[in-house]
Amino acid sequence: MLTLIGVAIVILGFALKLNPLLVVVAAAIxxxxxxxxxxxxxxxxxGRAFTQNRYMxxxxxxxxxxxxxxxxxxxxxxQALIARVGAATTGRVLMLYMLIRQLTASLGLTAFGGHAAxxxxxxxxxxxxxAENRYxxxxxxxxxxxxxxxxxxxxxxxxYGEDIFLAIGSVLLIKAYLDQAGYPFTPLxxxxxxxxxxxxxYVIHAFRLWRLDRRLKAGLGKAP
Amino acid sequence: MSVMDGIYLLLGLMFAAAAWYNLRDRSxxxxxxxxxFWALYSVTFLFGxxxxxxxxxCLAIGMALLAGIGGxxxxxxxxxxxxERHAGAARFRNRLFVPALxxxxxxxxxTLLLQNYRPGGKPLVELKDATLxxxxxxxxxxxxxxxxxxxxxxxxxxxxxxxxxxxxxxVLALPQLLAVLGAIFAVSGVGQVVAGMVGKFIPVDSALxxxxxxxxxxxxxxxxxxxxxxxxxxxxxxxxxxxIVKLHGGDAAIMGALGMLAGxxxxxxxxxxxxxxIVPAALLELPDQNGVIKVQxxxxxxxxxxxxxxxxxxxxxx
Numbered sequence: 168m169l170t171l172i173g174v175a176i177v178i179l180g181f182a183l184k185l186n187p188l189l190v191v192v193a194a195a196i197x198x199x200x201x202x203x204x205x206x207x208x209x210x211x212x213x214g215r216a217f218t219q220n221r222y223m224x225x226x227x228x229x230x231x232x233x234x235x236x237x238x239x240x241x242x243x244x245x246q247a248l249i250a251r252v253g254a255a256t257t258g259r260v261l262m263l264y265m266l267i268r269q270l271t272a273s274l275g276l277t278a279f280g281g282h283a284a285x286x287x288x289x290x291x292x293x294x295x296x297x298a299e300n301r302y303x304x305x306x307x308x309x310x311x312x313x314x315x316x317x318x319x320x321x322x323x324x325x326x327y328g329e330d331i332f333l334a335i336g337s338v339l340l341i342k343a344y345l346d347q348a349g350y351p352f353t354p355l356x357x358x359x360x361x362x363x364x365x366x367x368x369y370v371i372h373a374f375r376l377w378r379l380d381r382r383l384k385a386g387l388g389k390a391p
Numbered sequence: 392m393s394v395m396d397g398i399y400l401l402l403g404l405m406f407a408a409a410a411w412y413n414l415r416d417r418s419x420x421x422x423x424x425x426x427x428f429w430a431l432y433s434v435t436f437l438f439g440x441x442x443x444x445x446x447x448x449c450l451a452i453g454m455a456l457l458a459g460i461g462g463x464x465x466x467x468x469x470x471x472x473x474x475e476r477h478a479g480a481a482r483f484r485n486r487l488f489v490p491a492l493x494x495x496x497x498x499x500x501x502t503l504l505l506q507n508y509r510p511g512g513k514p515l516v517e518l519k520d521a522t523l524x525x526x527x528x529x530x531x532x533x534x535x536x537x538x539x540x541x542x543x544x545x546x547x548x549x550x551x552x553x554x555x556x557x558x559x560x561x562v563l564a565l566p567q568l569l570a571v572l573g574a575i576f577a578v579s580g581v582g583q584v585v586a587g588m589v590g591k592f593i594p595v596d597s598a599l600x601x602x603x604x605x606x607x608x609x610x611x612x613x614x615x616x617x618x619x620x621x622x623x624x625x626x627x628x629x630x631x632x633x634x635i636v637k638l639h640g641g642d643a644a645i646m647g648a649l650g651m652l653a654g655x656x657x658x659x660x661x662x663x664x665x666x667x668x669i670v671p672a673a674l675l676e677l678p679d680q681n682g683v684i685k686v687q688x689x690x691x692x693x694x695x696x697x698x699x700x701x702x703x704x705x706x707x708x709x
Contacts, residue, residue, distance in 0.1 A: 170579050173572070174615050181662050184680075187669070188561055189459025191568045192452055195575045202579035207445065209575070214448030216574040218439045221399055222523050223567045223666065227556070228402055228530045232490055232537055234551025238471040239541050240480030241487045247480065278498040278522055282671040288491060291675055311675075315682040318671035319659075322683075323690060326655045330648070337620065341647040344624055348632055350643040360648035360705070367697045372690050 173198030229284045237288060245289050246296035255297040257313055258380035261320040262373050264290050268324030269369060273331040280321055291317040302387035309387070316379060320372070327368035330361035394516050396440055398527035403436030408549040409556045413466065421464030428457045429556065432564060451568065458561035466557035469550075483541060490537035494529045501525030559673045562680075566666035573621050582621070585612060586629030593630070598641075599703055601634040605646070606653035606699040610660075610691075617663025619654025626650065641706035649702040656698070659691035660684055 173194040180190030192213075199209035233241075249255050264285075271279040280286075291314045298313060299305055305313075329335045333354040341357050410429035416422045431450045439447060457463065480487070505514065505521040516524045534548060556563065576582070586608075593604045608630055612622035631650055635641040658664045662681060672683045679685070 170581050170584055173576060173579075174581060174585075177572070177663065178615070186455075186459035186462075186561075187565050187662070187665070188455040188568060191565070191572050192455040192459075195572045198572075198575055198579045198581065204579070210448035210452065211444040212448070212575060212578065213451060213571055214442075214444035214446065216571040217435065217451045217567060218442075218444065218447050219574075220567045220570040221402075221436060221439060222395075223570060224402060224436070224564070225398065225523055225526055226666075227563065228398070228405065228527060229494055229533075230555045231405060231548030231552040232494065232530060232533045234555045235534075235537055235541065235543055235548045236487055236491055238475065238479070238547065238551055239483060239487060239543075240476040240478070241491060243476050243480035244484060244487050248485075276495075276499050278502065278526060279495040282674050284491070284494050286671065287674050311677050311679070311682060312686070314675040315672070315677060315686045318668075318675060318683045319687045319690070321671075322659060322667050322687065326658065327652070327694075330652060330655075337651050338648075340620055340623060341651055344627060345643050345647055348628075348643075350632075350636070352644045352647075356644045357648045360645045361652060363701055364649065364652045364694065364698055368690070368694055371693045371697070375690060 169201040170198060172201050226281060226283050229281075233283060233288050241288050242292040245292045246299075249293045249296040250300050255293075256301070256380045257294045257298045257316070257383060258376035258378075260294045260297050261290070261316055261376050261379075264317075265320040265324040265369065265372065265376075268321055269328035269365065272325050272328030273365065275329075275332040275335060277325060277329050277335070280325065282318055282321060286317050286321050290321070298383055298387070302383065305387070309383070312379075316376065320376070323368055323372050327361075327365045331358050331365055333358050394524050394527075395520055398524065399436045399439065401527065401531075403433045403438075405549070405552050406430075406433035406436060406556070409433075409553040412468070412550065412553045413557070416467045418467030419464040421462065422467075424457055424461070425463040425466060425557070428454055428463055428561060431457070451564075451571070454561070454564060455568070463561065466554075468554040468557045470554070471551075479541075486540055489540065490533040493533040493536060494526075497529030497532050498522065498525045501528050555674075558676060559670065562665065562669055562673045565669060569617050569663055569665055573616060573618055576616065577621070582612075582616075582625035583629075585615070586625045589626075590629050593634070595634055595638060598635075598639045598707065601630065601639060602641075602703045602706065603699055605630045605635060605650055606695060606702060609650050609654040610657040610695050613654040613657025613664075614661045615663070617658075617661055617665070619651055619658055622654050622657070623647075623651055626654075635706060639707065642709045645706045645709060646702065649698050649706070653695055653698040653702075656691040656695040659687040659694075 176194040268280045294313050294317050330337055338354050338358050342354055406429045410426045413422055414426040431454050502522045502525040589608045594600045608626045609622050613619045631646050635646050636643050662669050668683050669680055672680050
């Protein structure tokens with residue numbers, strides 16, 4: 168029971184909006200102590216796991232390229248291109264991006280996209296520009312809402328696309344787990360059942376993006 | 392030195408540059424703290440494979456203390472001016488997209504190559520590292536092409552990465568810290584305790600109740616752990632296999648596939664999935680760190696209902 172203290176610290180810490188780094192470190196140390204591990208061993212486990220998970224920071228390696236391109240007008244160019252497409256709306260731009268993200272992920276190409284490499288420099292500016300072309304200068308809350316939707320479209324496309332691919336981590340994890348429990352399946356037999364959800368995810372979220380367009384139109388005025 | 396160590400070296404240099412520019416940033420009264428934060432992070436990349444784990448643990452805890460107590464102040468990283476950006480857009484036009492698209496293109500091609508090209512029957516890098524190595528190579532290619540195409544001095548990528556690193560802030564290291572927390576939860580047996588608690592409250596003879604408990608359990612557990620992969624073995628051992636498969640005769644493959652997807656609803660709704668939810672909010676400079684989660688909640692809940700219904704109708708039929 169006491170081992171759940173870390174979970175409680177995390178929930179409380181995030182709810183109170185304390186510094187997330189401090190919350191996570193406190194939760195890790197408290198959980199380890201509650202499980203009867205001594206302090207030196209906890210810090211060593213912490214360091215070992217920190218080193219093992221350094222690969223999670225690799226996405227940041229794109230920042231020098233993205234920053235240099237931003238300084239030279241990448242966002243502005245992306246916006247100028249969208250301005251030429253009369254049919255472009257925020258919802259449609261994001262629907263198209265989500266479709267590309269989901270299809271490439273379902274082929275195992277999960278590296279195509281991402282928040283640092285695609286959403287910040289290209290997708291979010293295009294989605295914002297599509298609304299700007301129709302309704303002029305946008306209030307900041309509207310910009311923030313559109314940006315949040317751009318990040319969401321990336322996540323949803325990725326999550327519900329990659330599970331169809333046979334050699335992806337999640338399918339292999341399910342297979343490995345069921346194998347050792349005495350239920351052997353091929354990856355295909357597992358990945359197949361992710362297809363209905365993948366379609367539902369696209370339809371549901373595309374519907375919400377369509378509603379976003381309606382909401383922008385109602386809030387910001389008539390389309391020209 | 393492995394290829395991965397080489398790539399970590401590049402990351403270490405990038406964070407060292409961020410530390411250096413912050414060290415000289417007199418506009419921020421806390422510039423020393425901010426510089427030290429990125430310097431510590433840089434050390435874990437430059438020398439992480441050589442340092443004893445205890446020391447790396449101390450460095451990581453030191454980062455959390457620096458960021459958590461009193462904050463790091465406001466970075467004085469210069470923003471590129473509007474004239475500069477518009478002039479660049481007018482001058483370089485669609486050439487600007489070339490380095491940006493080279494990153495995913497080279498990553499994808501490089502991954503396929505590293506996975507399939509085996510001179511002498513041996514792959515060039517470990518297969519699990521193929522995507523990571525390809526990403527590292529793609530960035531180097533995109534950087535060189537970008538520097539040449541845009542005629543930029545070498546310091547620009549470093550000053551600009553420092554601007555973006557400071558814009559994201561300490562949250563940048565959060566996904567890595569959360570992975571550490573997951574590892575510590577695992578060795579401490581947190582999962583078993585939670586699964587045991589959920590298991591106590593289910594009316595086991597109702598197939599619908601069992602399926603609902605499993606899917607809801609996957610979502611809730613993922614909300615708390617931040618990761619559906621961590622929730623899956625625990626919930627499947629606690630509810631999925633004993634109740635859905637053994638007691639009610641459900642199909643294990645369908646249960647596994649849809650159960651994992653039910654967990655993804657949790658991923659869409661939790662700040663603990665920091666790399667998907669909190670980091671992009673920082674990258675897109677949203678005032679609310681939960682801004683991305685808020686727009687994902689309706690879709691997450693709808694898909695939880697879809698997965699539960701699909702599992703109930705399919706799992707006992709095949």
